[in-house]
Structure formats: C-alpha cells, structure tokens
Amino acid sequence: MAEINEKSSLHDVCTAFIGIFAALMLIASRWVVDTTDPAPFYKGPLIFPVIILCTMIIFSVPSIIKILFRKDKLEYTLDQEGVPGKAIVIFVFLIIFVFGIVGIGLELSTFIFTSFSLYFLGLRLLKTTFLLPLVTVFVLWFLFKFMLDVWFPTPYLFELFMEQ
C-alpha cells in the first residue's frame, strides 16, 4: 500500500464530519428517541447516547477549528494512489448487482456482475470473463439455493413474462 500522508486535511475533514454528525444526532435526540418512559434520566434511554455523542463532539472540535481558521491552503492529498476510479466503478456494479437480484434473479445478476467486473479490471480472457463467472454462479446457487435453501425473491422480469 502507498505511504499515507498523515498531514492531509482529509483526516480533519472526516473528524469534523463525524463531529457535526454527532451534533446533529444530539439535537435530533429529542425527536428520534422515545422518552415517554417515566424513569429518571440516569435510568432512561438517553443517558448513554448523550454521553457518547458529547464525547464525539468534544474530540472533533479541534479539527473543526483547524479547518475553519487555518490560514494556509488545505492539503487534500491522502496518498499517491489518486482517485479510486476502479473501486468506484466496481461499487456501482455492486449496487446494480444487489438490485439485479430482485430484477433479474440471482443467477443472471451474479453472472453479469462477475463478468463485467472482471472485464473492467482488465481480465479479458474467455476463461475469466465467461467460465469463471459461470463457476461462481454455480457455486452460489449450490451453496445458497441448494444447500442452505435460502429464499430469493422471484425476479421481477420473470413475473412480468409470466403475467403476459
């Protein structure tokens, strides 16, 4: 793995983000935590999250101040690996794969996901883009459908054809 730039402002941005999120949750606690129980505060459902959220806010304050009041330019380079283009594309494929299970079924969705992902990652031989996805589909089908008998939704497309 590439060397990490510990002075990158991305660390402060993340810290500040967590702090702001904690502050928002603390404010929202009034509405998103049911406090109708008559128990005193120290027995109630809010005491623990309030302590935790306050700790998070306290620890993120220095980073928030650093970002807001820093005079020199902020440095955002994390490492030498740049924007994670491949990871982003594969993640988009993964989201499509998940919703594909509902739309076109486990087998077809898995085949398309593995095949397209491997092709995108530069593995373009027939055995990697066709045979390997086929083996993956078979293994997943065997493990989850045949052995574990896991219920999968009837593919939406299949339902559509059946109706017609």
Place this chain on the structure above:
Amino acid sequence: MFEFMPEALAAAFSITNILALISGTFIGIVVGIMPGIGPMVGMVVILPFTFSLAPDIALSLLLGIYCGGYFGGAVPAILMRTPGVPSSLITSFDGFPLTQQGKAQTALSAALVGSFGGGVISIVMLFFLARLLALAATKFGSPEYFAVGFAGVVLVVMSSRKHLVRGVLLLCSGLWLSTVGIDSLTISSRYCFGILSMQTGLNIVPVCLGLFGIGQTLLLVERKILKSGQIHLTRRTLDFTKLIVAFKYWKTLIKSGVIGTILGLLPGFGSIMASFLSYEEAKRSSENPDEFGKGTPEGCLASEAGNNAVPAGAMIPLLTLGIPGDALSAVLMGIFTINGIYPGPLLLIKEPVLINTLYLSMMLINVFAFLMLALWLRPFAMIVKIKTSILAIVIMAVSTIGIYAVNTSIFDVCVALVAGVVGYILLRMRWPVVNLIVGIVLGSILEEKLRESLSIFEGNFLLFFTRPIPLAVAIMTGLLIIFPFIIKFIKTKKNHQPA
C-alpha cells in the same frame, strides 16, 4: 477442572467437529497467505454459512480461520517479504534475508515451530487463566463489569494513541451505533428515523461483512498485481530436518508465547504489538543480537510465536468477562450471542463441555495447521499467484449474497453497502477500524451495566469509586493512560539534557 474432559474429548474428536476444524484451518491458511485478505475477511465471508451449523461446530470453523490465518501469514512474508497478515511483517525481517541466502526452508521451519509452540503455550495459559479470572469475575456486580468494560475500551483507544482522536471517534461511533433500535430496558425506540427495519438494531454481521468483506476487497481492486514470480521452493513439503534448528531456541519460544498471550489478553494491543515485542525481547536476550535483521531463524520463531499466541490470549477476556480484545474476537463474540451463548464468568460454569471442547479444538487447529503447511508447503505458497482482482470480485459476490442469506433481507445488504463504503474510506485512510467493531459489540453491554450501576447508586456516579474493584480498575486504567506520557516526557527531558 478435568471432570468434563471425556465429554469434551468426544465432542472435539467427533467427525463433524474435525471436518469443521480442517475446513476452517484450510480456509484460514489460504486467506492468511493471500496478502490483503487475512483471517478477518475469511471469517466474515464464512459467517453467514455458520448460522445453519451447531454453535460448537460454527465456532470450530471460525476459530480454524482465526488461528490458521496467522500460520499462513508467515509464508509470503518469508518467501516474498510481503506479509499475508500485518503481524507477519516482523517475520519478514529475518525470514526474507534467509530466503535470499537460500535458507527458505530453515526460515519456514522456524516460523512453523514458532507458530505451533506459541499456539500451544497460549492455549495452556488460556486453560488456567480463564478459570482463575472467571472465579474472580463471579463476584462481579454491574459496577465491576462496567469498570472492567470501560477499562477495556480505554485500552483499545490507547492502542491507537498516536491518533487518539481517530481512535476515540471510531470507538464512540461504534458505541453510538449499538444504541440504534429498540432499547431493551425501556422498550423505547432510538434513532430509527421511522424505518421499521432499524428497530431491531444494526446487525453485527452485515456491518462486519460490509466493513471487511466489501471495504477490504474494494481496496484490493485498486492494488497492483504482486510480483509472485520470485517464489522458488525446491521441495513440495517442509524439510523436516530443519525443524531441529528451530528447537534450539526453546527458551525464546516459551518467552514469546507468554508475551503473545499476555498482549492478546489486553484489549487493543493485538498481534502486531505481540509479534514486535516478542521479536525485540528475543533480540535483547539473544547470544547473537547482531544477527537479527540479517537472517536468523530465532527472529522468525519469536515473531511467529508471539502473533500466534494472540488468538488464545484474546479468548481469555472474551470467555470470562465477555469483553473482546480485537476485531476478530468481537466477531466471535457476535457468533456466541447469536447462538444464545453469553460469554462471561458463568459461561465456564454453565457450559463446561463447550468451553473444554473449545480449548481442545484450538489445540487441534494448531496441529492441523502445522501439518497442512508442512505437508503442502509449495501448493499453499503458490496461492499467492492467484490474481487479487479475481478474488476481490468473487469475495464481493459471496459476501453480498451471504449478507442477504442471514435474514433474507435486502435492508441488511444496504447496510453492508454503506458499511463497505465507510470501511473502504477508513481502511484507505488507515483509521483503526477495529475500534468501530469493538464499540458496536461492547456498546450494549457497557450501556446496560452503566444504567444498572446508576440505578444502584441512584444516579450518583461518584459512588462507583466507593467499591474496591471499580476503584482499583480506575486507578490502573489511569496509570495505563498516563504511563506512556510519563515515559515520553522522561525521554524528551533526557534528550534535551546537555552532554
């Protein structure tokens, strides 16, 4: 102590348990050998399959992966200077120079003997220490439990004290995430935002699978292909004649095993620290300290004994107090609770057969891992040649379907996808993800004990310090916090003194 051994022996040597141990160890070695994958990814990918198994079999399978991973990590560290698991980096300090000198078999023999010896020593220590700690813990009430749990949390944070803010924030994020859902004490809804699926709380399985199964594999697709062409092993198996060389360092082996177990016992220290301290101690007490770093089997042996003693060491607080010391034991704790087994002092009294089976299974894992690697050394080493991108995509597909299979819930898959993105960002930024997992797992226990204690003290927090155990734990924790700073202060003062 030994009255349940016959039953435990029968359970440990049953065909299903042996099969689970062999499969787990095999998977563990494979994922341990593959740089960037490791036992954590192996465990979380296998996790969904364990729900259809009996608890003891599921634990054997996962323990096999946990311990087998540390065994496997040494192979690429020695042959290619690329550690399979992070703690094997220290093994490469001497292992790779030995390989360059044409003594790869000597290095591998020392590493294997170290791993085996470290594992066995730590299991023996687990056997006796767990019982002692559990006996003490039977006298614990809620304030004592909270104090010990809080001390564990502090230790986890202190292990990343170089980046204290990140460690605290991730731990607290985990603790906060554990509060999402219906509060078990007052049946009040918390942070569900009207989403029905969130009322049961965030399931540990999709979170772990997302953070490690998806997050880690997204990192892998970005990684450049390893130069594995340099692997040259003349023999298919280990050269057993070289084992005698390793046994020369038996004192180092015992010392490293003890160091590893103690560091495994302390939450947050982990295998890297165990490996490093064992190596440093071996170097300090060696007759030939100058050889360290240039290629000595003693270095490989010390480092591997240290890191392989960690799993059993980490089981001590997990089994006796219900406090996981690292991410891997946090996942194991999840498995325990999912199967209705609640780690704590009563576990050793209520489930003596299960506990003894666990000890025996861990012992068997060490034997199987040693034999597997010794007999199939070259085939295992060749695993490194598999392209990481192929593995990443296959792991992603298996993880995603696995998450769905646990509760047949698309919501869980969505949680895992979000956790995957978070995991990728945190792993890429090298933030201590382990803190997040420990926070999620420990959150509910800490909250319950805190609220119970406050109920006993009628809301007066200061009354915690009127009880001897919480007071002692608080003092010890305070000392542990300030001790590193005092050392740093003394060192800086010494450096600034005029010569």
